[in-house]
Amino acid sequence: MNLDSVIDILLLAFMAVIAIAIVRIRDLFGIAMLFSIFSLLSAGVFTVMDAADVAFTEAAVGAGISTILMLATLTRTARKEKPSNSKNPAVALIVVFVTGALLVFGTSDLPRFGDPQAPVHQHVAPRYIEESPKEIGIPNMVTSVLASYRGYDTLGETTVIFTAGIAVMALLGMRRSRRREDDEEID
Amino acid sequence: MRFLQLYNYEIAIFLAMVGLYIVVSSGNLVKKIAGLSMFQISVFILYISMGVVEGGTVPILIEGVQRYSNPLPHVLILTAIVVGVATTAVALSLVIRINEAYGTAEEDEIHEQDESF
Amino acid sequence: MLHHTVLRVVAKLLVPVILLFAFYVQFHGDYSPGGGFQAGVIFAAGIILYALIFGLDDTMQAVPPGVLKILSASGVLLYAGVGIETLLLGGNYLDYDFLAHEPTHGQHLGIFLVELGVGVTVASTMLLLYYAFAGREQGQ
Structure with a gap:
């Protein structure tokens, strides 16, 4: 170890x-x-x-x-x-234990931690590791996968962040700066 | 030693279940969101644990290194973290609006005030 | 706020370093750990540290929310625009090979622009989130 x-x-x-x-x-x-x-x-x-x-x-x-x-x-x-009256911790515990037991049962078949022969490492990862320095030409594989191989994915994620920003502003609004309250509004 | 070989996965499941317990058992909306975030982090740990390769190194090209960790889970989780904080912010802003409308962020008190739930 | 001399001095020293580090993470992301997402959140964290110590009003003067709104949209636009550009140059959507004469040069340029778009959007959206939460008056 x-x-x-x-x-x-x-x-x-x-x-x-x-x-x-x-x-x-x-x-x-x-x-x-x-x-x-x-x-x-x-x-x-x-x-x-x-x-x-x-x-x-x-x-x-x-x-x-x-x-x-x-x-x-x-x-x-x-x-x-505040302490909750309607919540029964016993019910929550049963739900959690049953779900947890099922998940532990499910993971018992997983390849051991760090196994190089695990199926995850056999599919697309070897291509990313071997080909990306030649195809993309930059050493950081995470960047090349993020921006190039999975560019659509990242575009979607960026849009989600932008949308969440709009949603929060729609819910909470944006305060104007106090000092410039007399001037034209900034937002 | 089987337990230690799957240790990361077991802890990830444990954290996920603690998060789920908080979501189910707590009546406070802010605490529920903390529970959801905990669940989220446990999933991150599960994914990153799967990408680990024994004797591997950070997936940045270095002369003479043959074995790298799997970069794919890193990419997925990297974006998921930032998206996660953005969606958590939406949830927290909803809590603020609920608090303004009902004067409380406790589930029980909202139920008392509003029969339609 | 007048009493926190130590906090103010430490923050004045730290904030420029954090912002500089964010730019390093952004533009050196091809060779070391880093990229748009990381740089965006580090940049936002630096400005938020400033806002926590020097107050929201001063920060809103330095980094106005109106500018941030435009920036957060233009980051997504830059990302999507790179895709349109590759379409116009005869490639597939987001196929950076066509951006320059050499495929690897095109990839370099494409990844740089895309990461820049991600960084701008993430940094400005995180700051807008903070402004929206911190600017909300109690019981408004």
């Missing part, structure tokens, strides 16, 4: 502990902070698993932007979660 897998196991164990803590506490401010740590740990896990590009994004998005959005929501709603 090498150092990578030790770090991987430890970070994932931390994430599981934080997940339990998020379930148990009722202070929503605390949940937002724990969630930020959770995202940062997942960025660490991605780094250990050789996904540097993903780790970058997760660190900036998960620990930064989404935490701030969650905090901004909390300042406009309540800070504490």
Whole structure:
């Protein structure tokens, strides 16, 4: 067992502990902070698993932007979660255990972690790895797959982000800058 | 050792189930969204775990390196993270509007005020 | 806000470095980890850090929401426009081989433009999201 897998196991164990803590506490401010740590740990896990590009994004998005959005929501709603009367935790537990057991049963057949012979690595990935430096001519395979081989996909994702931005502005509106209130409107 | 060989997948399922539990059992809409985001991150971990190749390295061309991790899951998850925060923002802005309309973000209290749900 | 001297000084030092790093991630994304999505969120995070410490009004003066709205649309337009350009040059949609005389040069140019479009859209949309959330008055 090498150092990578030790770090991987430890970070994932931390994430599981934080997940339990998020379930148990009722202070929503605390949940937002724990969630930020959770995202940062997942960025660490991605780094250990050789996904540097993903780790970058997760660190900036998960620990930064989404935490701030969650905090901004909390300042406009309540800070504490009220205990729920209609919710029966036993029902939720049964649902979760049955779903979880089915998923664990499903994964028991998966190839072991890091197996180079796994079916995932046999289909298109070898072509991306072997041909992209010749066909595209740039060393970062993630960029060449993202922008060139799967360009349609990325165009769709960019459009989704743009649409989500429009949706949020339609729901919340945009405040005008206070200092220029007398001038013409900026938006 | 079978458990350790599938450790990443087991933890991803565990996190997904904790997220699902929060969504089902919590009455607060903000906490529900936190649960959904947790589910989302667990799926990211599942995908990236599948792309790992033993002894492989980051998929950026380096002289003399033969074995790289699978770049495809990285691409899929990279875009999914940014799309995920955009859609989470839409959900949170809906919570703000619900809070303005009903004066609360608790599911029970909204049900009391509005019989039509 | 007047009391947070340490925060203000640290932020003044950090924000330019974060923004510079975002540009590095954007334009060096072909050779090292990086690209439009990463650079966009890092750039937005830098500006949001500024807004958290120096206030929303000052930030809206520096980065006006009207400009961001135009930018977030023009990023998608740039991406889709590259596809139209390749169609006009005789290739398939988003087939960058036709953008230059050499296929690999065309790919270089196409990926650069597409990543630029993604980066602009992501950065401006993330900032607009922040403006919309932070600008909302309580009980409005």
